[in-house]
Amino acid sequence: DAGITQSPRYKITETGRQVTLMCHQTWSHSYMFWYRQDLGHGLRLIYYSAAADITDKGEVPDGYVVSRSKTENFPLTLESATRSQTSVYFCASSAVNEQFFGPGTRLTVL
């Protein structure tokens, strides 16, 4: 199916563990994004990527790592999860006048 998918949809982990959230898009959009959504903050950009092997920091990058070896995939890794990283994470890809979102991953860090 065309579109943008995220996995897992729900994840519970413990403080200090490494977690990777996956994002896959089928449109071949050059730009991809990772956001976190927290109550009272709206969506905040973590990282974005302009193309394969090109990534850049957004507003809240600390504690996160991204990679983009293929255009269609943009994984987000929490190297050592903290409770403050409990959030809903959205991946998105962008055409010129639109930005399409994945369904989100709800991450809980205990």
Add this chain to the structure above:
Amino acid sequence: AQKITQTQPGMFVQEKEAVTLDCTYDTSDPSYGLFWYKQPSSGEMIFLIYQGSYDQQNATEGRYSLNFQKARKSANLVISASQLGDSAMYFCAMREGTGNQFYFGTGTSLTVIP
């Protein structure tokens, strides 16, 4: 300073009435894009409408229209003939210039009353 400001945390509207959701933005870049998204209780983000800074006409998409007032730096979303299914969070966002950072407001929760 906030790039996007949505001053209405919550709004109520009677079914079949029109409602305006406010959004103001802050940028010194002459080229930018403004977006509105709907987020129902199920959590997905749904793109609604786009307005480019150089667009002469206000954008419209079905029952959604964007009231773009460039001098006031406002980009209000107007929903006509509200339906119960319009109950959701609504987010305004901006993309500056050729950059690819999107800035989001904190959202407005809309409740449509039967």
